[in-house]
Amino acid sequence: MAVLEETTxxxxxxxxxxxxxxxxxKIGRKPLVYLDSAATSQKPKAVVDAIERYYREYNANxxxxxxxxxxxxxxxxxxxxxxxxxxxxxxxxxxxxxxxxATEALNLVVLSWARxxxxxxxxxxxxxxxxHSNIVPWQMLAxxxxxxxxxxxxxxxxxxxxxxxxxxxxxxxxxxSVAHVSNAxxxxxPIREMAREAHSVGAxxxxxxxxxxxxxxxxxxxxxxxxxxxxxxKMLAPTGIGALYGRYDLLDHMEPLMGGGEMIKEVHxxxxxxxxxxxxxxxGTPNIEGVIGLGAAVDYLSNLGMQNVRQHEKNITKYALExxxxxxxxxxYGTKDIEKRGAAISFNLGDIHAHDLATILDTQGIAIRSxxxxxxxxxxxxxxxxTSRASFYIYNTKHEVDILVKALETAGKMxxx
Amino acid sequence: xxxGVYKETILDxxxxxxxxxxxxDANARAKEANVICGDTIEMQLKLNGKRIQEVKFRGxxxxxxxASASMLTELSKGKPIxxxxxxxKKDIIHLLGTDPGPARAECALLGLKxxxxxxxxxxxxxxxxxxxxx
Numbered sequence: 001m002a003v004l005e006e007t008t009x010x011x012x013x014x015x016x017x018x019x020x021x022x023x024x025x026k027i028g029r030k031p032l033v034y035l036d037s038a039a040t041s042q043k044p045k046a047v048v049d050a051i052e053r054y055y056r057e058y059n060a061n062x063x064x065x066x067x068x069x070x071x072x073x074x075x076x077x078x079x080x081x082x083x084x085x086x087x088x089x090x091x092x093x094x095x096x097x098x099x100x101x102a103t104e105a106l107n108l109v110v111l112s113w114a115r116x117x118x119x120x121x122x123x124x125x126x127x128x129x130x131x132h133s134n135i136v137p138w139q140m141l142a143x144x145x146x147x148x149x150x151x152x153x154x155x156x157x158x159x160x161x162x163x164x165x166x167x168x169x170x171x172x173x174x175x176x177s178v179a180h181v182s183n184a185x186x187x188x189x190p191i192r193e194m195a196r197e198a199h200s201v202g203a204x205x206x207x208x209x210x211x212x213x214x215x216x217x218x219x220x221x222x223x224x225x226x227x228x229x230x231x232x233x234k235m236l237a238p239t240g241i242g243a244l245y246g247r248y249d250l251l252d253h254m255e256p257l258m259g260g261g262e263m264i265k266e267v268h269x270x271x272x273x274x275x276x277x278x279x280x281x282x283x284g285t286p287n288i289e290g291v292i293g294l295g296a297a298v299d300y301l302s303n304l305g306m307q308n309v310r311q312h313e314k315n316i317t318k319y320a321l322e323x324x325x326x327x328x329x330x331x332x333y334g335t336k337d338i339e340k341r342g343a344a345i346s347f348n349l350g351d352i353h354a355h356d357l358a359t360i361l362d363t364q365g366i367a368i369r370s371x372x373x374x375x376x377x378x379x380x381x382x383x384x385x386x387t388s389r390a391s392f393y394i395y396n397t398k399h400e401v402d403i404l405v406k407a408l409e410t411a412g413k414m415x416x417x
Numbered sequence: 418x419x420x421g422v423y424k425e426t427i428l429d430x431x432x433x434x435x436x437x438x439x440x441x442d443a444n445a446r447a448k449e450a451n452v453i454c455g456d457t458i459e460m461q462l463k464l465n466g467k468r469i470q471e472v473k474f475r476g477x478x479x480x481x482x483x484a485s486a487s488m489l490t491e492l493s494k495g496k497p498i499x500x501x502x503x504x505x506k507k508d509i510i511h512l513l514g515t516d517p518g519p520a521r522a523e524c525a526l527l528g529l530k531x532x533x534x535x536x537x538x539x540x541x542x543x544x545x546x547x548x549x550x551x
Binding site: 354 | 428453454455456479481517520521524
């Protein structure tokens with residue numbers, strides 16, 4: 001990948017933190033330490049301002065009226081699509097369909113493409129580390145169509161078991177649908193290598209990139225994936241906006257999921273003709289403010305440089321793993337190999353329930369996630385009811401890692417771990 | 418959320434739950450999981466006419482859910498069923514001696530919910546909605 005050869009520059013985290021007003025908040029008397037960006041990221045002023053500017057200055061519906069406001073809104077809306085398409089390396093903005101979030105993107109692929117193309121007895125390969133959003137839609141379709149779901153096993157270190165993957169590819173599945181980065185373990189899966197294997201047996205490759213696109217350079221063409229699902233709210237954009245990338249020829253042959261305005265070219269009493277891509281899939285007035293916010297988020301991240309974002313996260317994750325290892329009674333899940341993992345770290349402290357731990361950390365102003373992370377099959381595989389997860393992003397500092405470690409030590413003493 | 422949620426009494430009930438185990442001659446039983454935490458509480462009651470004669474519970478969960486279930490078993494032993502049916506969120510907070518806040522309310526109320534489920538199923542009547550919120 002060409003970007004890998006680019007030199008990286010350290011992020012100016014002080015300056016970045018200044019762009020996120022929420023980071024000045026206090027929780028009780030403690031400064032907020034936000035370590036839950038894998039759930040949702042905070043939003044920079046630039047994104048909030050872009051949305052406010054839309055409502056203050058050019059609020060109108062898109063693709064409809066010919067007046068000036070509508071024209072400006074449409075330009076803003078479609079420019080965001082172009083920016084996003086470039087950001088993920090799509091060949092054309094026509095390959096980017098706006099949806100609510102990665103979950104909706106995956107459901108769109110399952111309900112439109114897979115429902116039309118899979119038959120009874122066909123096989124779909126997932127992995128043991130998938131988020132529920134890449135399991136449940138397939139289970140729903142499996143019940144309806146009689147398709148078989150296979151799961152690539154994971155090793156104890158949280159990496160995919162390559163033997164298991166190769167075995168399942170021998171069954172010549174129709175689909176490989178896999179998370180790029182695990183939300184619970186942080187594991188980065190080797191998508192390009194997996195896609196090559198899958199394509200060589202004729203499978204279609206779907207990638208859940210909700211945890212990768214916000215954190216590292218991602219290029220759909222380079223990864224050779226056929227569909228990719230992304231959530232905006234994990235990459236500085238507002239909630240309620242996400243995107244489905246689909247290869248043009250695949251999207252072109254798919255039927256829309258919803259009918260209504262915007263998605264049609266012409267409508268008669270008995271039939272209608274679909275609109276061109278990508279609007280065929282965007283029935284009804286879209287989330288205009290969300291799309292404009294997403295465009296501003298892409299600008300913000302592009303200015304930082306995704307290679308630099310990744311480098312910053314590698315540094316802080318490496319530091320956090322080292323520091324956490326010194327906490328008495330703390331068990332870390334997932335690989336320690338910094339090249340093969342992202343910035344979400346799952347752990348348990350002694351026998352303290354993850355929710356108790358999250359509550360104790362909250363009293364110190366620290367926001368982490370606790371629970372099954374919408375990955376119950378993975379929790380079963382790890383044989384734990386729940387884990388705590390700290391996740392880092394562009395605005396987190398090593399000092400915040402130190403605060404986390406100190407709070408964990410206090411919690412350990414309290415519960416006599 | 419105050420730092421004092423994990424009072425000594427709560428940690429003590431969590432580490433040494435009272436009335437923990439099985440009640441072989443129970444005539445009312447129920448089990449329920451809390452979807453947020455994945456906590457599970459099972460209540461086994463011996464109802465003697467209108468009173469709770471004996472009670473045991475088991476379960477896996479966070480300190481809040483285990484401690485509140487444990488405290489509830491102590492409170493309910495020998496009490497009339499009608500009194501237990503009337504218990505609600507306020508009573509559980511009083512029992513815990515601290516309000517764990519909205520994010521943890523379901524944990525705190527799980528034991529009470531399960532105890533009421535056991536009672537109502539024993540009585541053969543449908544349990545009112547959101548029993549813990551009354």
